[in-house]
Amino acid sequence: MKTVAPNKFTKPELLAPAGDLEKLKVAIIYGADAVFIGGKEFSLRARASNFTIDDIKTGVEFAHKHNAKVYVTTNIIAHNENIEGLKDYLTALDEAGVDAIICADPYIISTAKSLNLRMEIHISTQQSITNSEAVNFWYDFGASRVVLARELSIAEIAQIRQKTKAELEVFIHGGMCVSYSGRCTLSNNMTDRDxxxxxxxxxxxWNYRLYNKNNELLSKENSFYNLGSKDLMAVKYIPDLIRAGVDSLKIEGRMKTVHYIATVVGVYRKLIDDFIEDPDNFQMSDFYVEEIAKAESRLTSVGALSGKPTYQEQLYNVRSETPTQEFLGLVLDYDAKTQLATIEQRNHFKPGVEVEVYGPHMRKEYAVIDAIYDESFNLLDAARHPRQILKIKLPFKVEPYDLIRKVR
Ligand code: SF4
Known part of the structure; x- marks a missing residue:
């Protein structure tokens, strides 16, 4: 349930992506109020969509137990060959306890409405909604929420807010589509993937070389041109988006890792809570961006939020960047008597490494790993096998889903 702070700003929902059940749990434990997931059918990000109906039921149970919501994307632009089985699928989602579906195709939206389902209808950003009349069209049709187009500025979002009762959801972080939210056939033409x-x-x-009409190479011999845009990072605009009355702040990235989800969700959770607690005295600091850089440091921009994007938002050259901290393992359990943490390995490490243990509410503690054991307590010279179950000694209590990361 949304809370209204004494200063009258409504605390927005923090909405996080989840590509599988583990990520769903991590997103919620680290502070997401809701997660969006993809099922096996009718969803974009097909490769990220590995939730069966049973997985969805399990995810919904976990989320509701933690007062969080689950939204399922059914946002393909369907061809006739895709629409068979839609009614059964939507009914199954409803029976699984899903809180809302996110859809773009009018047939999927009208079918959901005609079934009189309990779950709400959210209109996907694939509909490219950029004005209040379009928002109201879908609200009057029965949608409770509209995910606004990523091409809007905060000023435009604030204007729309004044003219609609619909809930408004806005992207704040993650990959951007350089076309108008997916209205693009580059992928279709180059790879036959829609x-x-x-x-x-x-x-x-991808990497491209730039030629003029005479077939002369304009880009440098060893450098490439990229058509994409920088990722979105709206950290500095979160107070403005809350003041504008946005209902839901959305992080993109169902293909991202557990480390990314925990880090980015943890940072935005803290940022939103810090602002809501005392808006008048809130000070934006570099801390939030520095924390996000521990999990990912791709080039970022504020997209269209500050107005018309310029060349600054374009990704001209592909630059390989590495996070400032490396994800070594996920905590599964902790034995207070022996001070041994059971972890699942995620990256190679050796005894002697200094680690930061990172948990929900941005809890952090530091230690040096002096010994690594396998499940049978054999001493290892290195943790070298992906997802191997290991035991390491930690002089403080840790919790399941805490992250062990290397201090660089
Ligand atoms: S612009 Fe890029 S991200 Fe967007 S649909 Fe086209 S290929 Fe995909």
């Missing part, structure tokens, strides 16, 4: 049916191959982010 961007609007979950198959986008991100062809805009």
């Amino acid at each position: 961007a609007n049916r979950g198959g986008c191959a991100h062809s805009c982010r």
